[in-house]
Amino acid sequence: MKKISESAVRRLSLYLRLLQEADAAGAETISSGQLAERGGTTSAQVRKDLSLFGSFGKRGLGYSVQELLGRIREILGLQKTWRVALVGAGKLGSALFSYRDFEARGFHIRAVFDSDPRKVGTTWGGLTVCADEEMERTLADEQVDMAILAVPADAAQQVADRIVAAGVRGILNFAPVRLKVPRGVALKNVDVTLELEGLSFALNPR
Amino acid sequence: MKKISESAVRRLSLYLRLLQEADAAGAETISSGQLAERGGTTSAQVRKDLSLFGSFGKRGLGYSVQELLGRIREILGLQKTWRVALVGAGKLGSALFSYRDFEARGFHIRAVFDSDPRKVGTTWGGLTVCADEEMERTLADEQVDMAILAVPADAAQQVADRIVAAGVRGILNFAPVRLKVPRGVALKNVDVTLELEGLSFALNPR
Numbered sequence: 001m002k003k004i005s006e007s008a009v010r011r012l013s014l015y016l017r018l019l020q021e022a023d024a025a026g027a028e029t030i031s032s033g034q035l036a037e038r039g040g041t042t043s044a045q046v047r048k049d050l051s052l053f054g055s056f057g058k059r060g061l062g063y064s065v066q067e068l069l070g071r072i073r074e075i076l077g078l079q080k081t082w083r084v085a086l087v088g089a090g091k092l093g094s095a096l097f098s099y100r101d102f103e104a105r106g107f108h109i110r111a112v113f114d115s116d117p118r119k120v121g122t123t124w125g126g127l128t129v130c131a132d133e134e135m136e137r138t139l140a141d142e143q144v145d146m147a148i149l150a151v152p153a154d155a156a157q158q159v160a161d162r163i164v165a166a167g168v169r170g171i172l173n174f175a176p177v178r179l180k181v182p183r184g185v186a187l188k189n190v191d192v193t194l195e196l197e198g199l200s201f202a203l204n205p206r
Numbered sequence: 207m208k209k210i211s212e213s214a215v216r217r218l219s220l221y222l223r224l225l226q227e228a229d230a231a232g233a234e235t236i237s238s239g240q241l242a243e244r245g246g247t248t249s250a251q252v253r254k255d256l257s258l259f260g261s262f263g264k265r266g267l268g269y270s271v272q273e274l275l276g277r278i279r280e281i282l283g284l285q286k287t288w289r290v291a292l293v294g295a296g297k298l299g300s301a302l303f304s305y306r307d308f309e310a311r312g313f314h315i316r317a318v319f320d321s322d323p324r325k326v327g328t329t330w331g332g333l334t335v336c337a338d339e340e341m342e343r344t345l346a347d348e349q350v351d352m353a354i355l356a357v358p359a360d361a362a363q364q365v366a367d368r369i370v371a372a373g374v375r376g377i378l379n380f381a382p383v384r385l386k387v388p389r390g391v392a393l394k395n396v397d398v399t400l401e402l403e404g405l406s407f408a409l410n411p412r
Binding site for chain 1: 210212213215216218219220222223246281282283284288290296297298300301302304305307308311312313351352375376377378382384392394396398399400401402403404405406407408409410
């Protein structure tokens, strides 16, 4: 299979949501035009994206919702449940924890860590917040695949180094800092200022 | 000027950060290779991105940090200060509010709204949290350009409709819901599950 760009992966996620809605509504087929609208792209791009992993569409009939749903879930690795750790039980961590959509989409939070002794030992939806020192052992015990970092900027790199050393292979970073991770570790950043700059660009008269 | 894609705008933001660091460190020029590394792209793509708004680089000498810094800030609309409202003073809103990077990057939070009477009237860093009912008037009084939506999914569309009607032209949405906004309104979504799906894709053996 050819290399798939980050933006193509994002579009696959968006197509997937539309397919799930279409499936829930009982639709059997979907057109590249409908997928394009949801993915914020063109029909030609949809066909190109989907051709990356084999062609499904029948000209004039569109794509089979079931078939495409299964295939995209497979490509995105969503046929399995991912074991996730949340590092940082502050305001952001707490907001993320209460975001129930994760669970429904196959991302199960198995551990929460914090360095604040007032938070350690408290119970969050059946999980006990673990002390920072227990991180390595708990990540291994819980066989955590990926971690969400909701820690202050000055702590983020050190935490990233520790969880990578403990075998975690995916990091979603909310700290406003550029993390260094070794090859083979997937890193995504949620960078709110960057999004605001995107709005600034859009609103800026040219 | 040619149309600039969303991913090119994101790269411009990343180049800008590297340029600011380079400037702070006293560097006068920067190479397309350095910009490429930060933008997660190739030198050829950097040259293509920068050629969208006129060429600056001198072969073998790289780009002038000062010149490129100024030009990217201008393109991104960062030569002005943007007036921002935060709608939703819950855990997420509170985490976002305390994120001081906004201010430093020219995004000034001028108003905070919540529908919870226990939050209304409390003071956040010198701002008083306003009641939901005061939204239209306050958005106008404060001449708000863009709003950050940190409200529950089931409230998001209604809030978006109201702020758009009140003249706000940019929305950064954190609610896990697909908002409809009229043409001419810029919308960005921070979608945490989509980021996790990106990690899932990267970790999925193929």
